[in-house]
Amino acid sequence: MTPTALHGPFIDRLLSGRGIWPAVPAIIVLAIVAVIPFMVLLSLGFSDVVSSRGVIISQEFSLRHLKAALSDSLYWTTFRRSIGLAVTTTLLCMLLGFPVAYLYLIGGKWTRRIILVLTIAPILTSGIVRTYAWIVILGGRGVINTTLMQLGLIDQPVRIINTHWAVLIGMVQIHLPIMILPLIAVMTRHDTRLDEASANLGATRLGTLRHVILPLATPGLGTGAALVFTLSYTTFVVPQLLGGGNYLNAATMVFEQVVYALEWNKGAVTAVILMATCLIGLIGIAALTNLATRWTRAGRS
Amino acid sequence: MPGSASVTTGGDSASPIVFIREIIKRYGANTVLDRCSLAAHEGEILTLLGPSGCGKTTLLRCIAGFIQPDGGAISIDGADMAQMPVNRRPVGVVFQSYALFPHLTVAGNVGYGLRMRGVAKSDIAQRVKAALASVSLSGLDDRYPAQLSGGQQQRVAIARVVVLQPRVLLLDEPFNALDAKLRGSMQVELRHLIKQLGLTALFVTHDQEEAMTLSDRIAVMRAGRIEQLDRPDAIYDRPTTAYVADFIGASNTWYSRVDGGLVRLPDGQTVSTTHSGDVKVMVRPHNLVLHRASSERAGSWSGKLVFRRHVGAMMEYEVQLPDGQAIRAVGLHGDQPVEPSPSESVTLAVRNPAACMVFPAA
Ligand SMILES: Nc1ncnc2c1ncn2[C@@H]1O[C@H](COP(=O)(O)OP(=O)(O)O)[C@@H](O)[C@H]1O
Ligand SMILES: [Mg+2]
Numbered sequence: 067m068t069p070t071a072l073h074g075p076f077i078d079r080l081l082s083g084r085g086i087w088p089a090v091p092a093i094i095v096l097a098i099v100a101v102i103p104f105m106v107l108l109s110l111g112f113s114d115v116v117s118s119r120g121v122i123i124s125q126e127f128s129l130r131h132l133k134a135a136l137s138d139s140l141y142w143t144t145f146r147r148s149i150g151l152a153v154t155t156t157l158l159c160m161l162l163g164f165p166v167a168y169l170y171l172i173g174g175k176w177t178r179r180i181i182l183v184l185t186i187a188p189i190l191t192s193g194i195v196r197t198y199a200w201i202v203i204l205g206g207r208g209v210i211n212t213t214l215m216q217l218g219l220i221d222q223p224v225r226i227i228n229t230h231w232a233v234l235i236g237m238v239q240i241h242l243p244i245m246i247l248p249l250i251a252v253m254t255r256h257d258t259r260l261d262e263a264s265a266n267l268g269a270t271r272l273g274t275l276r277h278v279i280l281p282l283a284t285p286g287l288g289t290g291a292a293l294v295f296t297l298s299y300t301t302f303v304v305p306q307l308l309g310g311g312n313y314l315n316a317a318t319m320v321f322e323q324v325v326y327a328l329e330w331n332k333g334a335v336t337a338v339i340l341m342a343t344c345l346i347g348l349i350g351i352a353a354l355t356n357l358a359t360r361w362t363r364a365g366r367s
Numbered sequence: 368m369p370g371s372a373s374v375t376t377g378g379d380s381a382s383p384i385v386f387i388r389e390i391i392k393r394y395g396a397n398t399v400l401d402r403c404s405l406a407a408h409e410g411e412i413l414t415l416l417g418p419s420g421c422g423k424t425t426l427l428r429c430i431a432g433f434i435q436p437d438g439g440a441i442s443i444d445g446a447d448m449a450q451m452p453v454n455r456r457p458v459g460v461v462f463q464s465y466a467l468f469p470h471l472t473v474a475g476n477v478g479y480g481l482r483m484r485g486v487a488k489s490d491i492a493q494r495v496k497a498a499l500a501s502v503s504l505s506g507l508d509d510r511y512p513a514q515l516s517g518g519q520q521q522r523v524a525i526a527r528v529v530v531l532q533p534r535v536l537l538l539d540e541p542f543n544a545l546d547a548k549l550r551g552s553m554q555v556e557l558r559h560l561i562k563q564l565g566l567t568a569l570f571v572t573h574d575q576e577e578a579m580t581l582s583d584r585i586a587v588m589r590a591g592r593i594e595q596l597d598r599p600d601a602i603y604d605r606p607t608t609a610y611v612a613d614f615i616g617a618s619n620t621w622y623s624r625v626d627g628g629l630v631r632l633p634d635g636q637t638v639s640t641t642h643s644g645d646v647k648v649m650v651r652p653h654n655l656v657l658h659r660a661s662s663e664r665a666g667s668w669s670g671k672l673v674f675r676r677h678v679g680a681m682m683e684y685e686v687q688l689p690d691g692q693a694i695r696a697v698g699l700h701g702d703q704p705v706e707p708s709p710s711e712s713v714t715l716a717v718r719n720p721a722a723c724m725v726f727p728a729a
Pocket of ligand 1: 394399417418419420421422423424425426
């Protein structure tokens with residue numbers, strides 16, 4: 067008797083690796099861990115619950131919490147700050163990540179290895195640990211201030227930690243590897259004979275970078291941007307730790323509403339707005355990537 | 368030291384357009400190009416022919432400037448290339464699998480070099496059109512490389528470089544990516560195209576038939592050096608070394624001794640030679656005649672016919688000698704009054720002893 071004869075047709079199809087069947091277990095897991103909590107979130111944010119001694123008496127659909135949120139100017143400034151931070155982080159990661167990927171492309175064996183290790187090692191360490199490391203570096207008695215004072219450049223410690231800049235530095239450092247990895251994936255597949263052909267046809271190094279390497283790396287830049295935007299828009303670790311508790315972005319707002327204020331309905335609404343705007347941001351990035359792809363291909367020089 | 372040998376000026380039709388002097392290229396302990404010298408003349412198609420790994424691609428890459436040689440000099444049109452950056456060398460490279468830009472259309476690919484040179488947009492469009500017409504690809508401007516057949520891709524790759532009017536075309540096995548059926552016709556077509564455009568071409572292949580079809584001259588390469596450089600028929604008829612004789616065309620080989628300036632052939636005839644001592648004798652299949660043993664011209668060199676086949680108008684025979692050696696002979700179909708049949712005894716004779724090739728035994 068063959069092993070297959072032991073399973074039913076469902077398992078057979080699952081293992082045969084055709085169609086969507088192999089994805090079924092993952093879909094089930096996702097449904098449990100993502101969709102159900104999301105439904106709970108929606109029901110919390112968009113309903114009025116009347117409860118007595120922890121027992122729900124009545125629950126009905128309501129836009130009360132959403133309306134309250136949208137008329138609250140704190141929401142608007144917080145979300146504006148969050149979007150600004152995420153967009154700036156994404157742009158800086160692109161700006162810093164692409165040269166690293168280019169170096170990876172033109173570098174030799176050892177350059178490539180070093181870049182890979184430097185990119186992957188941070189991902190393997192916890193974001194919280196890395197953020198604490200920034201506190202050590204940026205703090206009032208931190209590495210930067212101590213060095214500057216010893217050099218006699220300043221008399222008093224400069225306030226870096228707990229500022230917008232500290233948050234931004236931390237955000238870029240934490241998310242840079244996420245930008246670099248998809249770019250390295252693109253560069254690994256890059257056919258260097260295209261660069262030779264380009265040079266042979268008269269292009270300078272910059273011309274080849276602009277007209278061959280960049281257009282072919284644009285999808286990788288798009289993927290990296292989507293990942294970095296999503297993560298940096300929804301993170302609360304970095305703003306919380308490097309912003310010193312007074313830097314409020316959308317994610318820290320959810321955290322405070324739910325954990326400190328115990329206002330679950332408010333937190334749920336904030337979370338839903340966060341998800342919706344994130345989705346809009348992702349759609350925007352996809353559209354921009356398409357545009358950029360077309361723009362980098364078009365004969366503009 | 369560099370460039371001292373190329374003092375001839377342009378205009379002189381005999382002066383080489385590409386001049387390569389004692390090029391050396393090493394990868395670690397591996398010497399890939401070993402004092403390789405070569406001169407290509409205006410308007411000729413010169414083929415670098417040799418087995419895989421003998422350094423053909425490496426030589427082309429040195430000329431294009433993708434890699435720097437460890438010694439020697441390359442000059443094109445009298446100008447030393449040592450300090451010349453890749454993007455300013457007057458050569459156009461057709462890559463082994465074309466290396467077309469996948470993100471650009473056919474027109475984008477062909478116009479790429481003009482764009483990099485800052486040619487005006489309207490001029491680009493016009494010249495791209497003309498280049499595409501010259502390789503019979505008109506109308507495919509807006510296709511992407513992935514939407515083209517292998518033969519069309521090859522022609523885009525050629526149009527992409529000829530539109531820039533390079534002094535020299537470098538082609539690295541451009542037929543490798545095509546299926547066998549297409550190759551024959553494409554080879555003839557490519558030769559016509561290069562001649563029509565009046566270009567000088569250095570063409571790399573490991574396929575001797577391809578080299579015979581395309582070339583004005585053939586440079587047979589062996590382990591990083593040019594073994595012989597001559598016209599295709601001369602390479603075939605008068606190879607200077609056993610390596611070349613072996614590499615180009617089929618031949619039958621046996622060993623003999625020189626006696627008084629003469630080598631005795633197995634059929635009793637003799638060939639004169641300047642070599643002495645032990646020699647290697649090579650005879651092309653078409654220089655052997657085969658007779659049925661029963662015919663009145665029976666000689667002393669006989670064997671058994673083991674295989675025979677028609678190849679077009681030709682007959683190909685394989686004869687096994689008593690010592691086990693297999694001899695190949697080729698004749699015109701219909702030459703024999705009665706075709707010998709397999710397993711029949713036959714006798715062999717050399718048609719033209721002077722065309723036998725004699726080399727010192729290794
Ligand atoms: N980048 C390289 N590094 C090390 N060895 C190389 C490199 N390029 C080519 N070689 C070696 O040089 C030799 C000649 O290669 P190549 O010029 O490609 O031969 P061909 O084109 O005649 O087949 C081969 O033995 C190859 O392994
Ligand atoms: Mg090669």
